[in-house]
Amino acid sequence: MHLISSAFPDICIVPALPEHAEALAVLVRENREHLQAYLPAVLQLAAVADAGAYLQAAAARAASGDVLEWHIFSGTALCGSIRLKEIDAADRKAKMGYYLARHFQGRGIAGACVRAVLAHAFGALDLNRIQLQCAAGNQASMALATRLGFTLEGVLRQGECLNGVFVDLHVYGLLRKEFVPDGASSRK
Template sequence: MNLSTFPDISIVPILAQHAEALAELVGNNLEHLQPFLPAVVQLACVDDARAYLCAAAARAASGDILEWHIFSGTALCGSIRLKEIDTADHKASIGYYVGRQFQGRGIASAAVGAVLAHAFGALHLHRIELQCAAGNYASMALAGRLGFAHEGVLRQAEWLNGVFVDLHVYGLLQPDFVPDAAALSVA
């Protein structure tokens, strides 16, 4: 996937060859990622990043997840994933992150929008769910910008950094999605 409104941004399927770049991105963003994505922090080691990428590629081959890396030029700046893909009910969940140094430039919104267009188009999904922990205001704002409806709060639904936290649940239906036609081209 390419984002033509961001000519230096691309979304590519994850590859084991991205392990060093992934470990570097995570290592440079430990404090940024730890509050909401402590599992991602474990990928700061190249060997752990490579093992994760190989396992995720195998899960992608089985259709369990689809995961991409977001690049700005040659720099890895984040990751985005469709998970819990349910083809019978035409739904999935989405998750993502970008490094602190790449925030505030619209990259996450553009990348999530591109994957949504792919999910609702080529994958024929009808519903995408986004969950984020209470206090993750950046993800809450992104959900609002992209047209997700706030559907509720799952009380103490996630064990995060040693405490239970509430999860905000957002949903987006295919008929409610307004794609940016200029932002995505699928190869």
Template sequence: MPEHAEVLAGLVAYNREHLQTYLPAVLQLDSFGEAQAYLEAAVARAASGEVLEWHVFSGTALCGSIRLKDIDTADRNARIGYYLGQQFQGRGIASAAVRAVLAHAFGALQLHRIELQCAAANHASMALAERLGFTHEGVLRQAECLNGAFVDLHVYGLLQPDFVPDGAALPV
């Protein structure tokens, strides 16, 4: 993954305004050196089982990233987060990529619960969570400081028995 440093820096630089809204911490990756250091650290975190991160491609174009973090093997749960460059949104790429990571989490990793949190104004992430079968579990009031302002976070959870890997609708 460190070999993606140049394209990652380019993706972040191109999407600065878009990422600033909900993921300002990602903006530091807009230079080759910062992206390379981040990716080298990501390899170390993956080796320790702390965080698993994947890059999302459409053809040869890097679209974004997905990661499982706060992985708790004893309680068999984790949190999922992702971002996609604005130019790649609306094509089903995020849904397909998150579904693939969920299949890995519930399959090979044998996790039981995945949590997704997103800012209250992030309607695209809320819609994605609902499309993938996550249950809205509540709101954490003013739980994150984004760009100097505290925002509410919506919390969604998905349990392994409720996961539909191929995207087919559940029977009613």
């Protein structure tokens, strides 16, 4: 999975590799405030050694099929990450998470990249259901989920502790039969 679409010729998605450690550390350092709000755990990857250790572990998780993680590049610049976790082959489902550097947001890149991973999940991985969870204040992720055809299935009250405060999590689900790869809505 490399080229996203003709609309984004310089954007590609590649498996997260240990060789990306320096680029990941730079992305985290340059986006500290942006990531702090909803992904404070990612801030632990600001040092190259920590990013490298994380990516080594990510490669091992990918080899076992537990978690698949991809990096989003714009040319040679790492601009984000997408992963499928809690992959359950028996029940054909997984959870998805993603982030994008602040200065790459608002261009449709996240939507195109998430759509590409969804196509892979529902195609090559033969999954039937993908779940997304967004903190209640994360309006951008909630809007993206809706644009991609996800259904809000409920709220996990105080489902996550972010920066020392319990926040509600909005739970979204997308079924294979609802997914439209070209971006048109399948629901009326």
